Amino acid sequence: MNQDYIQAHPWSIIEQGFDKEQVKSSESLFSIGNGAMGQRANFEEHYSGETFQGSYIAGVYYPDKTRVGWWKNGYPEYFAKVLNAPNWIGINVFVDGMPLDLNTCKTVNDFKRELNMKEGWYQRSFSAVLPNEVEIKAKITRFLSLDIDEVGAIRMELSPVNQDAEITFEPYLDSGITNEDTNWDDKFWNTTGVQVKNNRAFIEAHTMKTNFATCTFMQAQAGYNGKELDAHPDKKTDTRVSLQFKQNVAKGEHVSLTKYGGYTVSRNHDPSELVKVANTSLDKASELGFDALLKMQKEAWAKIWEMSDITITGDVKAQQGIRFNIFQLNQTYLGRDSRLNIGPKGFTGEKYGGSTYWDTEAYCLPFYMATKGPEVAWSLLEYRYNHLQKAIENAQKLGFTNGAALYPMVTMNGEECHNEWEITFEEIHRNGAIAFAIYNYVRFTGDYSYVPEMGLEVLIGIARFWNQRVNFSEAKQKYVMLGVTGPNEYENNVNNNWYSNYMAKWCIEYALENIEKINNEYPEDYKRIMGKTNLSASETEAWKKVVDQMYFPYSEEHQVFLQQDGFLDKELIKVDALAKSERPINQKWSWDRILRSPYIKQADVLQGFYFFEDHFTEEELEKHFDFYEPFTVHESSLSPCVHSIQAAKLGRMEQAYTFYLRTSRLDLDDYNKEVEEGLHITSMAGTWLSIVEGFGGLRVKDGELQYSPQIPQEWESYSFKINFRNQIVTITVEEGKSSFEITGSNELGIKVDGKSITLVPGKVVTA
């Protein structure tokens, strides 16, 4: 843990007291989003201290050109960057002509931030003495509407404490912004028009290269003692426009400004109509008014929580942690737009670029599937189906043929945009996660229709890739896979990474199984797909050979599969023998040192045991867990959750809880000293998994929900819901007792600790 200034509270994230050192960190933690746009918790008024400005529009990116590996072929031409978008939140404030700037105020008292997760709003309040001795009390409330998702609303209330004062609001828009992260210091935005009309303003700007046209808009109104103030257009430059409201405010009285703003984008509208659509959105928002909009916001969030909340009693920090994770996942992706996906930083920062990693399939899908329903999960699968052609082209660039598909490591639009050879070209296990998600979807939802409709083509492309990617080793008389990077990115270009080999074998088997099934059960689809893919019998025969003769490195001595060839040649010093000063090794060690060390960034062999739990005995799991976990530094946010689930399965609740803490409050407590760069959104789904699959022991087997509930001794009880095939099952777990409830009108058979139980609507069943 690197910070502990966030106050424990079951429903809110709260900071009290002004600490300049925490500003960037809090800007991440108090970020808000509504799936369509997002906003770091930057101050509305000017702040001259250290800050990381970030306003983001879903799906709007810039392809920053890459320049690496100039003598290595196959790199993508660009690295898609999440873009800092024009600023719509800005409201400069002047008090008797003196700018309000918390960095230069004489004192800042009663500073408080609250992110109310239950209702979906963010509020900041303080009392500050300006250099001109005027003391000002302020309260600013902000939210991004879930109902009108192009609009955000801000209410700023100010009151002079110690004397009368002239207060000036200057709400503004600004497209002269920069990105923290740029390779070539390119200009990312081109502004084409700046307009003011009464109390509204509009900036039209498009991204360079990708040419996303946007209109950033605002409307501002100010009131004092029940009367509305006049808006004066203030300054207008090529990239900035502001309005001005001025009022002499009596000591103790309040003046307030309400600002609506946001973006209309050519992704959703005709580019020539952006200003018009912006006006319509502003009409809607202002007709409703701030309070009605906020009321709708509360109702919308209530609906989300109704389905996705996890309650924990007896441990308020754990309660806060899990809700923070669930809240952020919902701020990032709502499943409304199948062109969107779940970026690793969501709308809270720029790092990593791109929006879609294997995180989506490996970690996020189960969360959205169980808390939202099958149609959102379908959207996520469809996203990959829509990118299949690009995945085939991507594989072609690397020399693969015949419809082999390699999904990108990172993407915005289906094209690869990561640019390190050891990842882009070699971290190919990602392909397996795409196939596994299809399997997982069918297993959970019982809906097979995706496979004949779209999924089988994806599975065939993936199987073709693996079949071409392995080669037969005369020395081993087995198929081997050379030159890969596994999920543990602290190894590069290794041979026979067990996870990748296992995934390859499984993907081919799963494709074969589904080809067979669709041939038998969906003859029309079968004909169509075979025609489209040109799959031949000799091809599938070759696949079967790979399945039968795949090589898996194994240590007889340790009775474990080896993460890769040669793993045992390393200096096998366990993590607990490493000095604290050496960690995190990714900040302290050079890359070659990390590579030749035994240290594991995130679950690798164990990730395979997680996905394919049923293929191994609990004894085998234990052996592998005990062999690998001691070498695991968990420097990926995706690592602790898998270990937490497996520790729980092994009945090691204390260890499971330790891992859980690390994932659930990773950002709140800033374990990796980087929260100021943004939040770890995708790993938040892992936290959810830790409770649901770890403590709750939830599995779906043979079309049936199975639980084996346990509870950390630190908790009194916890409870979560699952949308299982359109019935909502709620489990509440206490020490020694779990109770179940079900909605709807049908009974549902489940298993608890291996015992069958029937749930009847309207009745609480205790096990």
Added chain:
Amino acid sequence: MNQDYIQAHPWSIIEQGFDKEQVKSSESLFSIGNGAMGQRANFEEHYSGETFQGSYIAGVYYPDKTRVGWWKNGYPEYFAKVLNAPNWIGINVFVDGMPLDLNTCKTVNDFKRELNMKEGWYQRSFSAVLPNEVEIKAKITRFLSLDIDEVGAIRMELSPVNQDAEITFEPYLDSGITNEDTNWDDKFWNTTGVQVKNNRAFIEAHTMKTNFATCTFMQAQAGYNGKELDAHPDKKTDTRVSLQFKQNVAKGEHVSLTKYGGYTVSRNHDPSELVKVANTSLDKASELGFDALLKMQKEAWAKIWEMSDITITGDVKAQQGIRFNIFQLNQTYLGRDSRLNIGPKGFTGEKYGGSTYWDTEAYCLPFYMATKGPEVAWSLLEYRYNHLQKAIENAQKLGFTNGAALYPMVTMNGEECHNEWEITFEEIHRNGAIAFAIYNYVRFTGDYSYVPEMGLEVLIGIARFWNQRVNFSEAKQKYVMLGVTGPNEYENNVNNNWYSNYMAKWCIEYALENIEKINNEYPEDYKRIMGKTNLSASETEAWKKVVDQMYFPYSEEHQVFLQQDGFLDKELIKVDALAKSERPINQKWSWDRILRSPYIKQADVLQGFYFFEDHFTEEELEKHFDFYEPFTVHESSLSPCVHSIQAAKLGRMEQAYTFYLRTSRLDLDDYNKEVEEGLHITSMAGTWLSIVEGFGGLRVKDGELQYSPQIPQEWESYSFKINFRNQIVTITVEEGKSSFEITGSNELGIKVDGKSITLVPGKVVTA
């Protein structure tokens, strides 16, 4: 071979006929240099066609900042670029006001380029019809003086063929130049002053960041019918200055312009005196005059050839090839300045950046040692001694301690400036070449004094590095070296690269041996060095363990050492089974495909057999050669020479000759389709080695020269000289007969095919 337009000639490189497609290629091939500066064969007059402008000043570079591997620690901050320097050669020409531009002329006849290697000058002549129908005959001669190495001279002679014409010369200087290769489109030069004085002009400019101050200067004079023309200052901008000479020239008459130009640099002079020093140089040059300077040039080159020429009779292309290589090596490095080194492209292009690779120690040192003498070789060793502290710091950045030294992969000033992790951090075998060069120097020169004076400190730093870089494998009960890139860069991050392991073991042994020797024979030096390095007995004990228990991968089946762990898992398809369309693989295949293929870029195991020939039997060499060569694509220019030497040793002269051809005319015939980017300077030393060590079978053993001469059947005879311990030994080889001569006053015992012979000055001995 990708081109064959260069005419065969024993002493000159000749192109006839104007082909726009060849311009960039010829700009490389006809480059001139004098060790202090260099110039691609760009036209003096404006050329609107495809061209690659390049003027280079030795030791002047720019640290282009890198942006790769943002999450991988230890990268250097910059990549030193060879810099295109301000243009001093430019002479624009106007004929009746119409610019002479070979790209737009109606016809270009009798176009000829000649690079006279014997005398060290370059000449271009042609007859061109301009768009205004005036036909102009031209002859331009250019050289960079070996005597006044800051000065180059150009004489341009023009004559109207078909009518009288007004001819205008505009000699100019221009610092508004760009680099082909830049990561960030930075501006590399800042111009601070532009001056004209009579017929002289000066541009003062310094490089950004590195702040090398330079004065680019010129003096021009023109003559017609014995009378000197007046110089008119023409235009002057912030980065350009020109003079103007105008003359009405009668049909058939000649007008000529002589231009002296070049650079004075703060590396050699007080930065405030650069213009003054430039004036002095111009005084010297112009007092001597063009013809006298050219005469001195011929004499200086005659001296170089006297010692370094290799003659071949019966094969003019081979003769031309070897002289081209020797000529370029001498154009690049003369051993006068121990701060300089031998850049892989010399003064002929920008590619690769930096100036010093392991090429210097592994390939170039023997050439300079044998054709120039021990003091030049000492200079090259001293260069590395001077960088020892930086090498220690470089190792520290990667986590090594206690004075371990890792020499950079690429450097200008001792700091690492390459930036690919698999090379920068892992291609550590380079350290071995530095140690081997010390061994080679002592072996060849018999001068041990370098070791106590400087070399032992270097050897200790290197041994320390290897000792820390290996680790003990419990599984193998041996020391292993994980995560390296060997000389074969088509493998990255492999374990137990045989060459690297062998080199490490040898380096430690060689250090131990020299510590012992210096302890016994140079007690004062021993004390000083031990004090400086803090070397302890326990440390050397640890080294001995590594020497005794180093692991070497070996295949019992094939009876060969394996290039690295797992080599036999590859799909072992030989190169001759690869389709032509797939090659060169570094242009056709993605990087991951290359990595998992068995294809070898350049000698790796065989490179070790080359360095440590005496450690292995000829039978072992044969086995390894026959195993590895069929997988070798020789896509490094450094590959064929080693194979040529080894094929010759195995008595396979036909194969040896084939490899020789590939190295000797690599650039002239453009085997790798890239000569337009510049020449492969360092590999030219490999060509020399192919003849001297390959065909001539020269070795130094037990302080004695040993030959085992053979001759390719395509040749009648060949001859080369060796400066062996200050006596010049000349060998002339014909079929079935070799004759030897020696200079000086002492006899010298040598071995020829194992038989001892005594050489007596003044007598030709035949064996």
